[in-house]
Amino acid sequence: MIGKIKNKLRHIKNKKWFDADFAAFDAANDGRFELDAKHNFACLNDKTTTTEFDAHYVYHPAWATRVLADTKPEKHVDIASTLHFCAQLSAFMPVEFYDYRPAHLTLSNLKSGEADLTQLPFEDNSIASLSCMHTIEHIGLGRYGDPIDPKGDIKAINELKRVIAKGGDLLFVVPTGKPKLMFNAHRIYSFEMIREYFKDFELKEFSLVTDNNAFIRNADPKLVDEQNYGCGCYWFKKSE
Numbered sequence: 001m002i003g004k005i006k007n008k009l010r011h012i013k014n015k016k017w018f019d020a021d022f023a024a025f026d027a028a029n030d031g032r033f034e035l036d037a038k039h040n041f042a043c044l045n046d047k048t049t050t051t052e053f054d055a056h057y058v059y060h061p062a063w064a065t066r067v068l069a070d071t072k073p074e075k076h077v078d079i080a081s082t083l084h085f086c087a088q089l090s091a092f093m094p095v096e097f098y099d100y101r102p103a104h105l106t107l108s109n110l111k112s113g114e115a116d117l118t119q120l121p122f123e124d125n126s127i128a129s130l131s132c133m134h135t136i137e138h139i140g141l142g143r144y145g146d147p148i149d150p151k152g153d154i155k156a157i158n159e160l161k162r163v164i165a166k167g168g169d170l171l172f173v174v175p176t177g178k179p180k181l182m183f184n185a186h187r188i189y190s191f192e193m194i195r196e197y198f199k200d201f202e203l204k205e206f207s208l209v210t211d212n213n214a215f216i217r218n219a220d221p222k223l224v225d226e227q228n229y230g231c232g233c234y235w236f237k238k239s240e
Helices: 002-028 055-071 083-089 152-163 191-197 221-226
Strands: 076-079 095-099 110-114 127-133 164-176 180-182 186-188 201-209 230-238
Touching: 055 083, 055 127, 055 164, 055 201, 055 230, 076 083, 083 095, 083 110, 127 152, 152 164, 164 186, 164 191, 164 201, 191 230, 201 221, 221 230
Parallel strands: 076 095, 076 127, 095 110, 127 164
Antiparallel strands: 164 230, 180 186, 201 230
């Protein structure tokens, strides 16, 4: 109830400055565009002192792009990460993107298709550069229309491990902190859980977005114990 009252008061306050801005613009309008209240599209929550952003989804693709700038693969394959990542990366290298719900993207250097992470349509040891970021935590929860399966995330991880080439690079991102299942949104994993799942892989780098939205490259894994909903960025390499 208190939350609803606060939101209503905030809306009333914001509406006052909106009406004042409308009047000021009307008085100064140069006539190039008709100012008509019936066409208003009121954006009342954007007058902030800083630009707000989702730290998980800004930092983890930025981290992955920096890793790929160093590794310089001939081709990169991404499974179901944020579309902005594959779309922008394709400006610099050939990219294949696959998702359970295929995205109809049309860009040069980018192939977009359909794939089920629990049954990937690739040969064993066939992909030299692979990413799957902020995705595994959803598998098996039904959120995106996939079958309910409590072990769906483990099956998907095993598929990633199967298809990555020997000596290949895997960029893997999941919520990291105190382990928790938040049905049907996502799972949160401890650092130790992820290391156990990939115990046969070399961990080249671990970076972290913390609960207070700080990005730490080459983070101390001990910091994970302090997070409720951090973003763990793991660069794994498969043994030769």
